[in-house]
Amino acid sequence: TELPSDLFGAIADLKRELNAVILAHYYQDNDIQDIADYLGDSLGLSQQAAQTDADVIVFAGVHFMAETAKILNPNKLVLLPDLEAGCSLADSCLPDAFAAFKAKYPDHLVISYINCTADIKAMSDIICTSANAVKLVNQIPVDQPIIFAPDRNLGKYVMEQTGREMVLWQGSCMVHETFSEKKMVQLQIQHPEAEAIAHPECEPAVLRHASYIGSTTALLNYIQQSTSQSFIVATEPGIIHQMEKVAPHKRFIPAPPINNCACNECPHMRLNTLEKLYLCMKHQTPEITLPEATQQAALKPIQRMLEMSA
Ligand code: 13P
Ligand code: SF4
Numbered sequence: 324t325e326l327p328s329d330l331f332g333a334i335a336d337l338k339r340e341l342n343a344v345i346l347a348h349y350y351q352d353n354d355i356q357d358i359a360d361y362l363g364d365s366l367g368l369s370q371q372a373a374q375t376d377a378d379v380i381v382f383a384g385v386h387f388m389a390e391t392a393k394i395l396n397p398n399k400l401v402l403l404p405d406l407e408a409g410c411s412l413a414d415s416c417l418p419d420a421f422a423a424f425k426a427k428y429p430d431h432l433v434i435s436y437i438n439c440t441a442d443i444k445a446m447s448d449i450i451c452t453s454a455n456a457v458k459l460v461n462q463i464p465v466d467q468p469i470i471f472a473p474d475r476n477l478g479k480y481v482m483e484q485t486g487r488e489m490v491l492w493q494g495s496c497m498v499h500e501t502f503s504e505k506k507m508v509q510l511q512i513q514h515p516e517a518e519a520i521a522h523p524e525c526e527p528a529v530l531r532h533a534s535y536i537g538s539t540t541a542l543l544n545y546i547q548q549s550t551s552q553s554f555i556v557a558t559e560p561g562i563i564h565q566m567e568k569v570a571p572h573k574r575f576i577p578a579p580p581i582n583n584c585a586c587n588e589c590p591h592m593r594l595n596t597l598e599k600l601y602l603c604m605k606h607q608t609p610e611i612t613l614p615e616a617t618q619q620a621a622l623k624p625i626q627r628m629l630e631m632s633a
Pocket of ligand 2: 409497590591
């Protein structure tokens with residue numbers, strides 16, 4: 324068969340041969356997290372992509388993340404282990420519909436969450452992530468009206484934190500929408516000592532029960548600083564692998580979705596496997612490609628984000 328018995332060793336060899344860097348998101352399988360050169364939230368991953376001197380970027384995440392890395396590095400080879408690894412949130416905002424939406428608000432500045440396609444980025448003024456959305460919106464003059472797309476839950480959260488009105492695109496993440504207020508309350512009754520923390524892609528009714536809200540990296544930092552010994556974690560449970568590594572004596576309880584299915588795991592993120600990661604490096608495919616005009620138009624709002632969040 325094509326697969327070596329020591330996948331970790333074979334991937335390390337290919338990394339040296341290709342002068343490649345492996346960038347991974349926290350929602351990837353544990354073994355992918357363990358082999359990554361850099362693991363981070365969407366902001367950290369973009370910053371790493373912007374500054375890498377590797378020749379090849381192997382992106383263990385979803386399509387919009389790898390696409391962002393390609394926009395920042397048009398001359399590098401950017402590999403994604405499974406090209407089908409999409410995102411329900413990015414899919415909720417298609418270019419024609421978004422152009423029509425934008426046309427209704429011609430004087431609005433467009434701030435788009437990084438979880439969108441390159442076409443939507445190309446129609447945006449500034450990109451943000453969950454780590455810097457509040458900070459970026461606070462830098463916009465108060466008399467400047469804003470469209471925020473595509474996540475309505477993050478948008479609503481940013482409106483509350485900044486006191487700003489924004490016009491919201493009504494998209495959402497299928498994973499974070501599976502968490503329910505009822506289940507959160509039940510978990511808090513079962514584990515009264517546990518502190519509930521959540522990602523801002525959760526619905527307002529879930530966020531209301533969280534004592535801390537932040538990006539995946541912010542959540543990972545928070546559990547180390549907090550004096551609590553146990554946490555209810557309302558985001559994709561891949562992050563718990565890192566939480567257990569950095570705080571082995573603390574307890575992490577994944578927030579269950581409405582039915583106790585495994586659907587708090589992102590089905591898109593989980594399409595990538597260690598085997599596919601090895602194969603994409605071995606064959607240098609599938610790679611991310613983009614039309615030149617889209618790449619150039621999408622680069623501007625990403626660069627603005629990197630400048631504004633520095
Ligand atoms: P962050 O890691 O930037 O918080 O994003 C979470 C997410 O849903 C990525 O798809
Ligand atoms: Fe998209 Fe949600 Fe999966 Fe993140 S967790 S990639 S926002 S579907």
